[in-house]
Amino acid sequence: MAKELKNLTKRSENYSQWYNELVTKADLAEQSAVRGCMVIKPYGYAIWEKMQQTLDAMFKKTGVKNAYFPLLIPKSFLCREAEHVEGFAKECAVVTHYRLKNDPDGNGVIVDPEARLEEELIVRPTSETIIWGTYKNWIHSYRDLPIVCNQWANVMRWEMRTRMFLRTAEFLWQEGHTAHATAEEAEERTVQMINIYADFARKYMAMPVIVGVKSANERFAGALNTYTIEAMMQDGKALQSGTSHFLGQNFAKAFDVTFVNKDNQPEYVWASSWGVSTRLMGALIMTHSDDNGLVLPPHLAPIQVVIVPIYKNDEQLSAISERVKPIIAKLEEMGISVKYDDADNRRPGFKFADYEVKGVPVRLAIGARDLENGTVELMRRDTLEKETLPLEGIEAHIAGLLEKIQENIYNKALAYREKMTYTADTYEEFKEKIENGGFILAHWDGTPETEEKIKNETKATIRCIPLDGDDTPGVCMVTGKPSARRVIFARAY
RNA sequence: CGGGGUUUAGCGCAGUUGGUAGCGCGCUACGUUCGGGACGUAGAGGUCGGGCGUUCGAGUCGCCUAACCCCGACCA
Numbered sequence: 394m395a396k397e398l399k400n401l402t403k404r405s406e407n408y409s410q411w412y413n414e415l416v417t418k419a420d421l422a423e424q425s426a427v428r429g430c431m432v433i434k435p436y437g438y439a440i441w442e443k444m445q446q447t448l449d450a451m452f453k454k455t456g457v458k459n460a461y462f463p464l465l466i467p468k469s470f471l472c473r474e475a476e477h478v479e480g481f482a483k484e485c486a487v488v489t490h491y492r493l494k495n496d497p498d499g500n501g502v503i504v505d506p507e508a509r510l511e512e513e514l515i516v517r518p519t520s521e522t523i524i525w526g527t528y529k530n531w532i533h534s535y536r537d538l539p540i541v542c543n544q545w546a547n548v549m550r551w552e553m554r555t556r557m558f559l560r561t562a563e564f565l566w567q568e569g570h571t572a573h574a575t576a577e578e579a580e581e582r583t584v585q586m587i588n589i590y591a592d593f594a595r596k597y598m599a600m601p602v603i604v605g606v607k608s609a610n611e612r613f614a615g616a617l618n619t620y621t622i623e624a625m626m627q628d629g630k631a632l633q634s635g636t637s638h639f640l641g642q643n644f645a646k647a648f649d650v651t652f653v654n655k656d657n658q659p660e661y662v663w664a665s666s667w668g669v670s671t672r673l674m675g676a677l678i679m680t681h682s683d684d685n686g687l688v689l690p691p692h693l694a695p696i697q698v699v700i701v702p703i704y705k706n707d708e709q710l711s712a713i714s715e716r717v718k719p720i721i722a723k724l725e726e727m728g729i730s731v732k733y734d735d736a737d738n739r740r741p742g743f744k745f746a747d748y749e750v751k752g753v754p755v756r757l758a759i760g761a762r763d764l765e766n767g768t769v770e771l772m773r774r775d776t777l778e779k780e781t782l783p784l785e786g787i788e789a790h791i792a793g794l795l796e797k798i799q800e801n802i803y804n805k806a807l808a809y810r811e812k813m814t815y816t817a818d819t820y821e822e823f824k825e826k827i828e829n830g831g832f833i834l835a836h837w838d839g840t841p842e843t844e845e846k847i848k849n850e851t852k853a854t855i856r857c858i859p860l861d862g863d864d865t866p867g868v869c870m871v872t873g874k875p876s877a878r879r880v881i882f883a884r885a886y
Numbered sequence: 887c888g889g890g891g892u893u894u895a896g897c898g899c900a901g902u903u904g905g906u907a908g909c910g911c912g913c914u915a916c917g918u919u920c921g922g923g924a925c926g927u928a929g930a931g932g933u934c935g936g937g938c939g940u941u942c943g944a945g946u947c948g949c950c951u952a953a954c955c956c957c958g959a960c961c962a
Contacts, residue, residue, distance in 0.1 A: 409956085410956090413955095424954080424955090426953085426954090428953080428954080480961090481961095483960075483961085484960085484961070519962095550961075550962080552960080552961065552962095553887075553959080553960055553961080554956095554957095554958090554959090554960080554961090559962085560961075560962070564962080566962085613962095632962090633962060634962090635962095636962075668962085669962095670962065672962060703920070703921050704920070705919080705920060706920095737920090739923090740919080740920050740922090740923075740924065741920065741921065741922070741923095742920085742921085742922040742923045742924085743922085743923045743924090744922095744923090745922050745923075746922070746923045747923085749922095758921070758922095760920095760921055761921095762921070763921090770921080886962090
């Protein structure tokens, strides 16, 4: 008996426990022995890989080039940009020694006190500093610009509290760092990248996102402007899913990166940086999953179709395998990833449950009865609906269905977000509504003080100032001062 | 960094007033099964997080320590 497999905690009871169980049971990741870190398992990593490949292709279409910079950053590099350092200093892992030796008392190994580094090295929490230290050598003339580099890497932030995928001490991400001759060009790149993220979230993750600008309080340390995509999870909390920063000349000045312009005048370069991380995996899980497990969007599912044969003996299995073989070939030819699970150590019922937990979008079950009738049982993961269909032409049906599922789960998530989005005109109304979670559109006077007050009193922060939507002015719900437009408040991860 | 909790087989747990370690799942072998999480039989698997102490005797009591989890504060 394998009762362990499903039996997830109900979402409504304890969302965070539900999420954790889901990640583990769907075989995506597990807690590692290292504090705050996780092990991403092959199935989970396959999803990440698909995200990576898709994003990478989108980047390259806009001229992005990949590069790689060191993991360890000399401490002195972090002294340069004051605001930036203040943002990250509290959560840095520091390398102080370069050698171990046998413990003289015979208890394993100890850090060799003789091997202390003259200058400590910081495990990168983000790479702005090392990259700008490097760019200084690459940039001399306006002809060297723009530089549009991206790196796929791991970073480490010694977080107080961690949660799988959403906030782990070590995480995987991509960070793009660009250098431009003009502010306009840098800002244009900043916006271009946030739009790529939004596109990716919507089309591939089937996750509706709101594109907007961060308030000063929520802005990236050292940036002049931060663009964000904000998503809503199924418990009504917001999740910042990707950011793109206009850095102005801050880093260029801190690292003294200048170029000679067409008029032979030295100028500081303009910069942007942008990134998304394995946090997107968390977003994916929390956006679509139900109490039966994961629901993966077909565009990112490592296995799009699973075929489970139902058989009593070897003859039946081989008959089914023969019948299914051309279907698999056809599907693969169409670019659909198929798994034919004929493992004989699991019974069909177990496999059904297992692939449901793993979120495989389409399942086919085929047995002797179907073989006789020329049919197959098809189940779609998003609605859990089953139907029996003719085997003939099933490939085209599946191709169409995968698109339908992709669309359906997007619409479902969008409908949920809309249902959970409210407006509030008074602070009282706001306080009352924020208790139910969700996004609240409200007027704000634009000051950090007011935002801080709201945060302290309600735990809600400004997720973003949306770029689209209702932009009629009004008055701040707290101070009554003029407000340019409604902004989005929410409690966030 | 505050407040709580946990640590015993691969996983989830039980273990009484101290008496020398157990259950379920999983795993291995064989057989019967196979259309929504199969069952039988026989096995393998543990210096009870670590250290010190009390005791004839410690999973159990005391002190110290570590790791992890949850709730806050901080943050992507």
